[in-house]
Amino acid sequence: MAYSDKVLDHYNHPRNVGSLDKSSPNVGTGMVGAPECGDVMKLQVKVNPDTGVIEDAKFKTFGCGSAIASSSLATEWLKGKTVDQALEIKNTDIVNELSLPPVKIHCSVLAEDAIKAAIGDYKRKQPAPEREAFSVS
Amino acid sequence: MELPIYMDNHATTQLDARVFEAMKPYFLEVYGNAASRNHSFGWEAEEGVEKARKQIADLIGATAKEIIFTSGATESNNLALKGVAEMYSERGNHIITQVIEHKAVLDTCKRLEKSGVRVTYLPVRQDGLIDLDQLRDAITDKTILISIMYANNEIGVVQPIQEIAKIAKEKGVLFHSDAVQAIGKVPVNVGQDGLDIMSLTAHKLYGPKGVGALYVRRRNPRVQITAQMDGGGHERGMRSGTLNVPGIVGLGAACEFARKEMPEESRRLSFLRDKLKDKLLNNLDEVYINGSMEHRLPHNLNISFAYVEGESLLMGINDIAVSSGSACTSATLEPSYVLKALGAGDDLAHSSIRFGLGRFNTEEQVDYVANKVIDVVQKLRELSPLYEMAKEGVDLSKVSWTAH
Numbered sequence: 001m002a003y004s005d006k007v008l009d010h011y012n013h014p015r016n017v018g019s020l021d022k023s024s025p026n027v028g029t030g031m032v033g034a035p036e037c038g039d040v041m042k043l044q045v046k047v048n049p050d051t052g053v054i055e056d057a058k059f060k061t062f063g064c065g066s067a068i069a070s071s072s073l074a075t076e077w078l079k080g081k082t083v084d085q086a087l088e089i090k091n092t093d094i095v096n097e098l099s100l101p102p103v104k105i106h107c108s109v110l111a112e113d114a115i116k117a118a119i120g121d122y123k124r125k126q127p128a129p130e131r132e133a134f135s136v137s
Numbered sequence: 138m139e140l141p142i143y144m145d146n147h148a149t150t151q152l153d154a155r156v157f158e159a160m161k162p163y164f165l166e167v168y169g170n171a172a173s174r175n176h177s178f179g180w181e182a183e184e185g186v187e188k189a190r191k192q193i194a195d196l197i198g199a200t201a202k203e204i205i206f207t208s209g210a211t212e213s214n215n216l217a218l219k220g221v222a223e224m225y226s227e228r229g230n231h232i233i234t235q236v237i238e239h240k241a242v243l244d245t246c247k248r249l250e251k252s253g254v255r256v257t258y259l260p261v262r263q264d265g266l267i268d269l270d271q272l273r274d275a276i277t278d279k280t281i282l283i284s285i286m287y288a289n290n291e292i293g294v295v296q297p298i299q300e301i302a303k304i305a306k307e308k309g310v311l312f313h314s315d316a317v318q319a320i321g322k323v324p325v326n327v328g329q330d331g332l333d334i335m336s337l338t339a340h341k342l343y344g345p346k347g348v349g350a351l352y353v354r355r356r357n358p359r360v361q362i363t364a365q366m367d368g369g370g371h372e373r374g375m376r377s378g379t380l381n382v383p384g385i386v387g388l389g390a391a392c393e394f395a396r397k398e399m400p401e402e403s404r405r406l407s408f409l410r411d412k413l414k415d416k417l418l419n420n421l422d423e424v425y426i427n428g429s430m431e432h433r434l435p436h437n438l439n440i441s442f443a444y445v446e447g448e449s450l451l452m453g454i455n456d457i458a459v460s461s462g463s464a465c466t467s468a469t470l471e472p473s474y475v476l477k478a479l480g481a482g483d484d485l486a487h488s489s490i491r492f493g494l495g496r497f498n499t500e501e502q503v504d505y506v507a508n509k510v511i512d513v514v515q516k517l518r519e520l521s522p523l524y525e526m527a528k529e530g531v532d533l534s535k536v537s538w539t540a541h
């Protein structure tokens with residue numbers, strides 16, 4: 001199978017490889033996939049709690065070159081976005097950017113899932129916003 | 138050293154230049170139909186074919202008349218299984234094979250099942266060998282054929298052929314073996330091994346593609362096979378079709394070189410294979426060899442690099458031609474059924490690489506390949522969340538993954 005130049009570039013020079021402290025309240029961790037399916041992605045975001053902006057993002061991926069490239073690209077895109085903007089990243093954006101062939105679309109889906117899982121984890125860690133008390137009368 | 142390096146000799150082999158030389162005149166000069174009985178063009182072609190028949194027979198301890206030419210091992214396997222099932226249908230309708238056969242056997246069995254043949258697919262143990270007691274137990278009075286490959290094309294494991302033959306003989310069942318991967322690599326002798334029918338193909342032993350043969354025993358017992366293609370009645374009526382004379386001459390020449398050079402070549406290849414294996418094992422942790430090391434072809438190494446996905450590894454070693462059992466590299470997007478059958482878990486199948494050494498590989502190439510693989514595996518493990526978790530002491534089998 002021929003890989004696009006962008007996939008090769010991310011494979012050869014993966015961006016933002018590494019791990020953040022998953023116990024930190026400002027860090028959200030998403031781990032998706034399964035070893036027996038041939039791909040597992042771990043994606044982490046570090047969020048500035050005051051601004052809601054993602055200050056850092058890291059990944060580690062077990063998977064084919066397209067899976068590595070998808071998650072590497074995702075970390076690039078995440079940095080500087082707010083948590084809510086991050087949730088707008090769609091797998092099709094990744095497919096287009098990396099020119100993934102149809103058999104590799106699941107790699108982009110996995111990357112989108114990883115983003116959602118990481119943000120979800122971050123949100124769960126935040127203290128529940130105080131709600132206005134109201135009562136049914 | 139020239140790149141890329143070809144180390145995928147179970148898929149196919151490079152044509153030996155000497156084989157090509159032997160074939161050449163049969164394209165341009167000796168172009169007659171080997172079945173033409175009334176002129177020299179036909180006679181000369183026939184002479185080439187008969188010489189090849191003898192060369193093949195000599196390599197496997199058969200007589201020339203027992204060799205039937207085909208278009209390759211896929212056809213040979215089809216002819217063997219379908220031909221026996223049809224010819225012996227009154228005696229019985231049960232065939233025994235195993236789960237790690239080549240698709241040319243498995244899918245032929247699947248088709249036979251649709252026409253009322255019962256097939257038992259024996260499992261293999263973790264070392265890739267079948268269990269002889271299970272084989273014995275599977276035989277019924279309806280069993281007409283046992284088909285077990287000599288050596289596997291992915292893991293190179295060599296089955297206990299002589300023991301299987303003994304059991305088959307005891308029970309009066311015919312024994313067919315797909316010996317494609319073993320011929321010319323380990324001594325195969327239809328007499329000593331007790332084979333009744335055997336498939337082989339030229340392109341796995343430095344011959345041309347698209348030509349193979351089926352050995353069909355003529356004495357003790359005399360095996361009969363119903364032709365699966367109708368036509369001019371060539372090859373003692375078992376396989377019609379004008380013979381591929383240059384291809385057949387190439388197959389014969391390839392067999393002759395194999396017969397003369399096998400002892401030396403196998404020693405050399407097994408030395409190189411062991412060097413490759415030792416280098417990988419000594420420099421990387423959590424590397425697993427798939428299949429028995431003891432009962433194995435000399436030129437095969439199938440290894441899983443835990444926590445690294447096979448296709449990404451192939452991508453990193455793209456100047457080396459090898460293959461992987463990873464789902465991502467297969468047309469079906471399923472990991473290798475052979476590795477799955479060993480019961481090691483799908484994750485190790487995804488992480489497997491098959492090295493197939495051959496006549497034209499050098500020690501320098503082996504060193505290069507070993508170093509490159511070590512390098513890329515280390516790099517990919519730095520990137521692998523699984524490796525990180527394993528190093529932290531997480532038991533990966535206890536994690537609840539989000540399968541997709």
Ligand SMILES: Cc1ncc(COP(=O)(O)O)c(C=O)c1O
Nearest residue numbers: 209210211239241290315317338
């Ligand atoms: C074990 C085995 N059997 C059968 C075949 C099919 O042989 P051919 O390519 O000659 O049809 C192969 C090779 O692909 C093989 O490895």
